[in-house]
Amino acid sequence: MVTGDPAPSGERSGRRMDGEHRSGAAPCGAEPGATLHAVSSAVLAVTRHLSVHEVLQVIVRAAAQLLDARYAALGVPDDQGSFAEFVVEGVSQEEWEAIGPLPRQHGMLAAMLRDKEPKRLADIRREAEFEGWPSAHPVLKDFLGVPIRDGDDVLGILFLANRRRPGGFTEADEELLTLFAAHAAIAMTNARLYERNRELTVVAERNRLARELHDAVAQKLFSLRLTAQAAAALAERDPARCVRELAQVERLAADALAELRAVIFELRPADLADGLAASLRKHVEVLDRAYDADVRFTMDGGAVALPEEHEAVVFRIAQEALYNALRHASARTIEVRLRTEDGAVVLEVADDGVGFDPGAASAKNGGEPHGGLGLASMRDRALSIGGALAIDAAPGTGTVVRLEVPL
Numbered sequence: 417m418v419t420g421d422p423a424p425s426g427e428r429s430g431r432r433m434d435g436e437h438r439s440g441a442a443p444c445g446a447e448p449g450a451t452l453h454a455v456s457s458a459v460l461a462v463t464r465h466l467s468v469h470e471v472l473q474v475i476v477r478a479a480a481q482l483l484d485a486r487y488a489a490l491g492v493p494d495d496q497g498s499f500a501e502f503v504v505e506g507v508s509q510e511e512w513e514a515i516g517p518l519p520r521q522h523g524m525l526a527a528m529l530r531d532k533e534p535k536r537l538a539d540i541r542r543e544a545e546f547e548g549w550p551s552a553h554p555v556l557k558d559f560l561g562v563p564i565r566d567g568d569d570v571l572g573i574l575f576l577a578n579r580r581r582p583g584g585f586t587e588a589d590e591e592l593l594t595l596f597a598a599h600a601a602i603a604m605t606n607a608r609l610y611e612r613n614r615e616l617t618v619v620a621e622r623n624r625l626a627r628e629l630h631d632a633v634a635q636k637l638f639s640l641r642l643t644a645q646a647a648a649a650l651a652e653r654d655p656a657r658c659v660r661e662l663a664q665v666e667r668l669a670a671d672a673l674a675e676l677r678a679v680i681f682e683l684r685p686a687d688l689a690d691g692l693a694a695s696l697r698k699h700v701e702v703l704d705r706a707y708d709a710d711v712r713f714t715m716d717g718g719a720v721a722l723p724e725e726h727e728a729v730v731f732r733i734a735q736e737a738l739y740n741a742l743r744h745a746s747a748r749t750i751e752v753r754l755r756t757e758d759g760a761v762v763l764e765v766a767d768d769g770v771g772f773d774p775g776a777a778s779a780k781n782g783g784e785p786h787g788g789l790g791l792a793s794m795r796d797r798a799l800s801i802g803g804a805l806a807i808d809a810a811p812g813t814g815t816v817v818r819l820e821v822p823l
Contacts, residue, residue, distance in 0.1 A: 471607040475574070475600045476505045482596060483589050485576035487554060492572045493529055507554065514552035528561045528573050535561045536590050540577070558584030564597045564604065571604050613800065636672040640665055692720050692727040693754055696734055700752050703738060709747050711738070716755035726801045726821060730763055733794050733805070737765035737817040745769025745815060756823065763819040771813045
């Protein structure tokens with residue numbers, strides 16, 4: 417849905433291909449309860465999603481259903497007074513490609529970007545701001561546009577056109593869309609915060625891996641170099657001691673290789689194509705072959721069914737817990753257990769290692785338990801998918817990391 421001249425740049429997404437009518441709209445003159453139910457359904461559809469792209473798509477679709485509009489669009493402003501992204505509903509892929517690039521700073525959409533006020537028109541073609549549209553563009557008549565606001569900031573502008581029932585959009589429709597836009601603003605803000613938090617988590621993870629490389633691998637390589645130099649100096653005057661130093665070189669090289677292999681293994685992207693349980697089983701089997709510890713995987717009950725994004729978080733938490741057990745706990749046995757229990761997916765990573773005091777270690781290390789085990793990061797990951805993380809640990813008794821994620 418474009419109501420201005422096309423431009424050579426910008427991002428377009430979220431086309432709905434069929435344009436067919438979908439149920440869920442509140443008919444004109446409906447009972448207040450039916451209208452509230454329609455608004456509630458539309459809002460819930462939006463707030464289920466976390467990524468900004470998904471939220472934009474669902475907002476457009478829900479708005480079109482809510483007011484029974486044939487066409488809908490959502491434009492996200494950029495810093496140049498145009499659109500950074502433009503999502504549409506009711507236009508097929510072929511029609512969208514034939515229409516061409518996004519609108520420039522002209523036409524009715526540009527007028528709304530400038531004025532940032534609702535517009536309700538009986539026939540958009542009769543307005544002074546109307547400047548035509550490309551030949552492949554669908555013919556629009558009745559029009560309703562509402563800004564999506566976060567305080568004084570305009571997050572986007574929601575456009576509807578061609579209401580399916582005769583008579584066009586009413587004042588009540590404008591009020592209803594304005595109410596929906598207020599909730600859509602909350603969903604967009606939450607999605608942006610979620611994506612920003614995910615970006616920060618990635619940065620924190622990179623920083624942690626950099627510290628691991630420096631603290632573990634770099635120090636061992638430095639020790640290895642010094643030991644090799646000492647062995648070279650002793651080769652002629654003390655061959656027996658030289659042999660001992662060379663044995664130490666071999667041990668340090670093996671340790672450095674194991675540390676580097678662990679870090680590289682962590683950097684590998686999670687392959688969850690076979691599902692969470694199968695991926696965890698494969699991961700545990702690899703670790704069992706790579707380390708001296710006995711690493712096992714058990715699963716109780718039926719298949720675990722979580723959204724793909726949630727499964728990725730559970731997998732990362734399992735990786736982190738396994739990493740801690742292998743690197744810091746001196747564990748002989750590590751068991752990964754996965755099951756469903758009381759409407760939740762439960763993951764446990766239990767080891768028989770040295771354990772630690774979570775409370776004392778957290779206070780000593782400024783909130784980062786046990787010298788940088790990443791427990792705070794694991795808890796943040798769990799919270800991001802509505803889960804809860806618990807640590808059962810004490811010096812000399814091993815550690816159990818327990819994650820619960822509601823189904």
